[in-house]
Amino acid sequence: MHVDLPLDRLLEYRATGDAPADFDDFWRSSLDEARGHALDPRAVPVRTALRTLDVCDVTFNGYGGHPVRAWLRTPRGADGPLPAVVEFPGYGNGRGDVLEALEWASAGFAHLTVDARGQGAAGSRAGATPDPVGSAPAFPGFMTRGIEDPATYYYRRAIVDAVRAVEAVRALDAVDPARVAVVGGSQGGGLALAAAGLADGLAGVVARVPFLCHIDRAITVTDAHPYAEIPRYLSVHRTRAGAVLRTLSYVDGVHFAARAAAPALFTVGLMDPVCPPSTVFAAHNNYAGARDLLVWPYNAHEGGGVADLRASLDFLAPLLDGRPVTARGTVTVHGESSGG
Template structure:
């Protein structure tokens, strides 16, 4: 696979001047004020495992709409535990109760949010998107409600994620001061958004993050999901400025500039889905302590299992 974007030296020097909307902070304050917060509701489920306990969890998300997910903890744990809050990649849902055992096997709580309207959400027990807003004219989520930031799909999803992370602090077996957020691709973009919206996190691990420097992604990425934006604008030639104005409210660069938790990024130089310059644009803007692991000959899979070892060490260092 060839390089899909800039060389590493060029990426390290790439610092685009892309201003945030003037009302960015006010927009997100108003968004997160919608709907009253409430404690998470936990229901134990039989996962067939002896060493890990799983709970089906419901949390009020955007506008109070229910968001589902899993809590996994070492069997019999009473806490307080450090907690890894995880967000999922594009099109994925929360899966089955016995999946994703890495963090509970390491002794941490694992709080996995289902993504509204995606993946497993199509099955019973998933998170629906009951207020989808105006839909785009191409398949996918990037152009849903793209005419106005108030209607956009990712407004609802990022608000869900902020509420989900705050709910982790209310879990009886979790230490509220020892929470790390993470995610791969779309999940990495969501983790960056949460890092900019929720103070007091112990760490952030954006893994080949999506939704960073969105306009450049739409201009150069050869594979979806950024291609959804290009397809939409190929049909609606007069809406370019309006679309990118909306998407600027959801760009990881602007959340990164507001984040202060220690961060471990991963970026792959042959990534055709999240071109490395887009990820580096967010990395360079990140305001907190930060480190990046670069995978020169990998595509969107990034560091895979090898990177998980670094993430485990990062979590251990920050939550014990």
């Protein structure tokens, strides 16, 4: 059912509260620290049964110089450097099997599917990247690991890894570094927004039903996981809400959106209990660059499903012809368009 704000209010909805005063300095120093370690991207060819795509097992160094794994898929026989799509996984997922996620490369892109460190055992796609950093006591999952300090928080590491993934794909011979886009759904959409706010010169962004947006609201209007991990933690650590909310403000997609310039496509389901619609609209409405939005009134966290994939492929297709991606500022609701 619709349990959030009505659509007319969502279209104008904005989060209250500013980014922390040292938000930009925090992320600048986090990335500078990571860049103190060699990026060292390695792409090792992998033999598969696929006859139309080539696959490489990619490793690069992310946060702390820790190795991060990814698959790179490219169309077999493609000439010249290709536009690239860097895809981040949903919560609990990793890069998956070598035979999964073949659509982007089949469409003509170089496609890097990146692990989320420590994840890949709770979703449908396996991971291969450990997180060697421990934390104080945390609720099972990833949302509360190191959550009382932004410097130790899990998503600091995951977001730095996401930016380093963009840098790594740009360093690969198969890729045109001027034509790199980031995409993802749910957690992957949140990481795509973070990369959009931190990585310069992206050609496009696709954030499907993005997670990690307007987090302070999300944890009070839904009891669905993964957001539910945070109030469960606070129900035990009753006096730590101030520290927790401060940490979450450093990873909120609303603040990254305000710093992003690449044309973007957002999607949202108005019956989504996992990423409440108001949290997605808050990020969309705060996005600094041109953006389009697809609204699915009768869908939950699946959003538009395959229709979202089709729209994403169409949105980034100009990159295949050397043309820029464009967003027109439209909001499309159940097949009807209006200026936004």
